Amino acid sequence: MATFYNEHDKLYVAVDCIVFGFDEGELRVLMGKRKMDPGRGQWSLYGGFVGENESVDDAAKRVLYGLTGLENLYMKQVGAFGDVDRDPGNRVVSIAYYSMINVADYDQAQQEKHDVAWVNIEHLPEMFSDHLQMVLKARRMMKEKIAHEPIGFNLLPELFTLPQLQKLYEAVNGEEIDKRNFRKRIGEMDFIEKTEQKDKLSSKRGAFLYRFNEKAYKKEPNFKL
Template sequence: MFRDQGFYTAHEKMLVGVDCMVFTLREGRLCLLLTRRKFEPALGSWSLMGGFVKSDESVDNAAYRVLHQLTGLDNVYMEQVGAFGDLDRDPGERVVSVAYYALIKWDDVYIDRVKAYNAQWVDVDNLPELCFDHPLMIRRAIKAMRRKATCEPIAFELLPEYFTLTQLQNLYETILGEPADKRNFRRRILENPCIKRTDLIDKVTSRRGASLYTFDEELYAQSVKFKM
């Protein structure tokens, strides 16, 4: 393929990075995976997990690679939040970073893998001071997550296969950051055919024994409609 090499060499080069915000639901709280930086700049500061895009991979693939290294998981739900490129965002070098958020079930978490990266799960309502523009990335990720959770079934990425309606309501209240009327919530959620009641009963978290529901991916794929 012919290229005008002068066009490319005449321009400055810069690094492209990815930052991954990994969320899970732990004991009813929305938590984010953070790590402490092991190098300068900002040595010891709380940080998101990230890395640089390699010459032989796409930006998306770089994010999936970082996510797999951190969690040991594949086929994880992940969405791009946007690009962050302020001139002074990284004191170490000129870096443009593309941020992503991912949702994983707590039962799928590899505790040893997380510890190996000196990472910890932190309640999103009690985040420590973070380095660079990571707080901005997190705010935009949560805003995007809240917007999408009302029209797409992404919240089920955080729930076990079987759940009660109370667990589901608590999750939505956690994501959206506001309480929901129990009757209205259940009416709206059960209008979605992809939410199916099973014959199973929850005898652990419910004294009376609440019915367990499940999210039917095949039914959702047939209609591709979901509303809250």
């Protein structure tokens, strides 16, 4: 078989996955401490190298499944990170992706298996290489997208209260939202449906539970929060 490009230097291609979760009113990132050199013991995202016979998207899906045990997750590419000295181990270009999951869907056994933790995005530690920049860029992208597309429901259970939804948007945006205006916009969206069920944990009266109707949204995809 003919070979090409032998005159060029070789380098590694990796993927790094930023997994966002929402819990107790906080936006959190799933991360752990590296168990390999270089950077052993430093906080790090979960990633891996791209296989010879897989695309970068497929590599990211494989890494996400290996970490969470969940399939068909929401996933968006953040971009390429390729500073020459970003990885002291070798010349590595990494493609970062962010994903959003409902924390309750993430099995505790998986978390213990990979020795990872949910870290509040407002209190991120120093991280290996450029992983902190990856997380911050992913948050900026998510913040922009969540205002115009209903991606935030990936972070919530199927049934949620309006206070939960508001706290989610406040956590992603990093600022408080006017309750009256928020409720008004919600009321204008037919695809955010009020159910007859109530959450009795937060108060004696209970708060009504809502659901996102994807079919109704697709018929009239007009979303702005």
